[in-house]
Amino acid sequence: MKYPLVEYPFSKSDLSSGRRILSKGKFITMNKITKQFEKKFAKYLGVKYALMVNSGSSANLLAFFALINPKAKKRINFKDECIIPSICWSTSLWPIVQAGLKPVFVDVDLKTFNINLNDLKKKITKKTKAILTVHVLGNSTNMNELKKIIKQKKLILIEDTCESLGSKFGSKFLGSFGRFGTFSFYVSHQISAGEGGMIVCNDYNDYKIIHSLRSHGWDRGLNNSKKNSFNFINSGFNLRPMDITAAIGLNQFKRLNKMIQIRSSNRKKIVNSIKSSQNWNDQIEFLISSEKVKPSWFGLPILINKKYLNKKKKYLSYLNKNGIETRPIISGNFLNQPASKLYRLNAKKETFKNADEIEKRGFFIGLQTKKIDTNLVKFLTKKLLMIDKI
Ligand SMILES: Cc1ncc(COP(=O)(O)O)c(C=O)c1O
Structure with missing residues (x-):
């Protein structure tokens, strides 16, 4: 990978x-x-x-x-x-x-x-x-x-x-x-x-x-x-x-603070490079930390533009084939999981609009704890912006 x-x-x-x-x-x-x-x-x-x-x-x-x-x-x-x-x-x-x-x-x-x-x-x-x-x-x-x-x-x-x-x-x-x-x-x-x-x-x-x-x-x-x-x-x-x-x-x-810093700087490099790329066309959105939060990032969560929803499966499979591992945003809307049905956790059949949207549009990639180099940033930029081209 x-x-x-x-x-x-x-x-x-x-x-x-x-x-x-x-x-x-x-x-x-x-x-x-x-x-x-x-x-x-x-x-x-x-x-x-x-x-x-x-x-x-x-x-x-x-x-x-x-x-x-x-x-x-x-x-x-x-x-x-x-x-x-x-x-x-x-x-x-x-x-x-x-x-x-x-x-x-x-x-x-x-x-x-x-x-x-x-x-x-x-x-x-x-x-x-x-x-x-x-x-x-x-x-x-x-x-x-x-x-x-x-x-x-x-x-x-x-x-x-x-x-x-x-x-x-x-x-x-x-x-x-x-x-x-x-x-x-x-x-x-x-x-x-x-x-x-x-x-x-x-x-x-x-x-x-x-x-x-x-x-x-x-x-x-x-x-x-x-x-x-x-x-x-x-x-x-x-x-x-x-x-x-x-x-x-x-x-x-003992290395936690250092790893937090490196992850944050890697995140900045990737986001800045994507947003300043000539291929940037609002294909994806990034999770931004809430006001007053100083985040210790876990990964790099991404929402794909609604226009490309029907391409999400193809896009994730493209990323994975190209060696970029992806994960869902935690487990999506947990009420859509089979185990929630087994335990009848949503007997009233309520809808959770935003959780559903995050499940449909979202995924995340990792954030390394070692500084990433320019070539890797360029590679990620190119691949992550391919959704409108595949
Ligand atoms: C939000 C949240 N709670 C609990 C857990 C469970 O942690 P563990 O895997 O150490 O049991 C996880 C695991 O990733 C998690 O993401």
């Missing part, structure tokens, strides 16, 4: 950090390095607590199972409603359903790809208890407006930040506004540990709950317990990461 979604993500020092853990033999499972990574992550994000898990999906699962937990301070109950944007990832959604809550879908904004706040206000009922916002591909909605709604209606905010580690709204990092923020370290995300994720919060009671739920429901590792305690204080899963992945993730985390 000439321009894959992700290039090989690990540096020599990432690999030797992982190898060092392996060669110690004893503690390849969750241990001291996981704790170190958690501390650094919390400090960076400006939150009190961070807990590492084996994936971003697990982080979302913990957030919702913490909210319904008997030990939760502001607990939510079976069949309470949780609002979610119709453009989301599958495991942004399923933890809501798995926790026995009712997902209520809201359309997204065509400009930001994020939850549409006007539509959201209309969907709030007496049963609404929480909002899960998904910060799509490095961008976000207006967090000041969202915070106002949360406060006025006394709702709980969870931020699925799996695609937006390092993005800021104003002076605060995305993921640090809500009761829980979740992150993914899967390959192609802002940092990669192979697999892995993080969940953050500011309340010690919430932290204690997710800490026990992560690991069988026991209290081992919490301040009040003995190191090898078999004291089970809550229900539980096993969502633990390994120290090997923590070591790789922690080592990459």
